[in-house]
Amino acid sequence: MVCRNLLIALVLLVSAWPVQAQLRIFACEPEWAALVRELVPNARITTATSYLQDPHYIEARPSLIAAVRAADLAVCTGASLEAGWLPVLLQRASNPAIQAGRPGLFFAADHARLHASHEHVDRSMGDVHPEGNPHVHLAPDEVPEIVQALAQRLAGIAPEAAPGVHGRYLRWRAGWNRLRTEWRARAQALEGASVVVQHTGFSYLLEWLGVRVIADLEPKPGLPPSASHLSELLAVPELAGANAILIASHQNPRPAYWLAEQTGLAVITVPGTVTDNPETASLEGLISAIISRIELTVAGAAHGSL
Template sequence: MRINFKVIISSILLSLSHSAFAQMNIFACEPEYAALAKELAPEASIYSATTAMQDPHQVQARPSLIAKMRRADLVVCAGAELEIGWLPMLQMKAANANVRSTDKGLFFAADHVETLDQLDFVDRSMGDVHTQGNPHLHFSPTRMLTIAQALTNKLIQLEPQNSARYQQHFASFSERWQAASKQWQQRASQLQGMKVIAYHSSFRYLFDFAGIEQVADLEPKPGLAPTSSHLTKLLHRANEGDIDTIIVASYQDPRGAKWLADKADLPVLVLPFSVGGNKQSGDLFSLYDSVLTLLTQAHTAQQAS
C-alpha cells in the first residue's frame, strides 16, 4: 500500500490553518457584554444568556445555556455577585474547566473597576443587595472603557497569536467611544438636578453620570415588588412637586409605577436597560443615545408643564 505523503502533509497543514483561525466561542451573561465582545472580537461566535427584557438576577439554568457554556472559550459577566444565583449552577452542569476561573476563561467586569455602593456588611433583612457594590456598570462610560481594555487583555491572554488584531479592535472602539462620551457628557449636563423615582438601583451609574437624583425607590427593599403601603409613602413624596418622572427599566413590571403616576400626575418613563431594550438600542452606542434622548425629552416636557 502506497502512502501519499503529499496528501497527508496537505491535510495536516489545512488542519493547522483551521485551528489557527478557529472561531472563539464567547458566552456573555448579559447583552451589554455580548455587545462589548462584538466590538472587541467581531470574528467570534458570541452568545448572550439573557436579553434586555429579562431580569439578569434571575435566570434558569436551561439545557440550551448549559450546552453553550460547555462549548465556551470565554465567559464574560458583570460580576459583583449579579449572577450569583445562576452562574455557579451553569458552570457546574457545563463541566467546562476553562471557564470556572478568572485565571483562565472567566471574566468579571466588576473586577476591573471601582463599583458604587459597596457594603461592609449584608444580611437577608436588607433585601437583594451586593457587598461588592452595584453591578450594573454598563451605564458608566469611563468604567466601560476600562472594562474594554481589560477584556481585550483577556482575549489576548487566550489567543496571543491574535494579539495585534485584538489591539486594533480595541483602538478603534476606544477612539469611537471617547468621541461619543464627550457628546454624551454634553447631553447629560442638561439633566443635572433632575429628580426621579425609579425601580431598583438599575440605573445607578447612569444617574451618577448624568447628575440625576433618585429620591426614592419603587421597591420597599431591593428585590421586593412594590407594596400598597410603600406606594402610599411614595405618593406623599411625589406630592411635594419636585419629581420629574418615574423610571422603570424595560424588563421591570410597570404596574406599581403606573399606579403612582396616575395618583401623582407624573409620567412613567420606560428606559432600555441594555442593548435590545428598545428598537433604537442595537449596540452600546445607540443604547446611550436612546436613553439620553428619552431622559431629555421627559425633562423638557416636565419643565414646560
C-alpha cells in the same frame, strides 16, 4: 507558465498561514455580548439573558449548560449579580477553562470601581450586593476600563487574534470617548433633574448625568413594589419636584403607572441593556437613547418607551 507558478506559490503561502479558530463566547448579559462583538466580530456568542429578563433570575437551562461547556471564554458582570444561577452552570458544564480564578472566566465588575459596597449584608436588607452595585455597564467612565481588560483577556486566550483585537479596541475607545464628550455636554441641561426609579439599574448613569434619584418603587432592593410602600411614596416631599418615573423594560410597569396617576409624573420605560433594535443594539446607542428619553421628558414630553 510564470503566472501559473505565481498562483501556486500564492495558494501555498495562504495555506501556510495559521487559521484563526472561531472563538466561542458565553455572555451572561447582552451588554457584554455586544462589547465582545466589537472586539471579535466573528466570534460565536451565546447570550444567557435578554433585555426583557431580569439578570438576577435566570434558569440554568440545558442549552446554557452546553454553551458554557463549549465556550473558550465566559464574560459576566460578577459582583454577585449572577450568584443565583451562574455557579450552577459552571458546575454542570464542568469546563475546566471556565472556573473561578481561571482566565476563561471574566467578570466585568472586577475591572471597575463599584458604588455602594457593604461590609455586612443580610436578608433584611433585600437583594443587596456586598461588592457594590453591579449594574456598571451604564457607567460611562468605567466601561472603557472594562473593555480594555476584556481586550487583554481575549488576546491572551487567542494570541493569533491579538493584533485585530487591539486595533478594534483602539477604534472603539476613540468612538466611546467622542460620545462621552457629547453626553457630558448634554448632561449640563439635565443637572438638577430628579426621577423615581425601580431598583438601581440606572444609578451609575443617572449620577454621572447629575440626575437625582429621590425615591425607589422597591421597598428594598430586589423586592417588588408593595401597595403600602407606594402609598408611603406619596408623602415624599421631593416627589412634587420630580421630572419622571424611570423603569426598565423587563420590570412590571403597573406600580410606575399607579404612581404616575397619583402624581401626574411621566413614565419613561427604557431597556436596561442592549437590544436587537438597531437604535439600542450597542451600549453606546443604549446610553444615547436613555439620555434622549430623559431630555425629552425633562423638556415636557409625555409618557413613552423605547
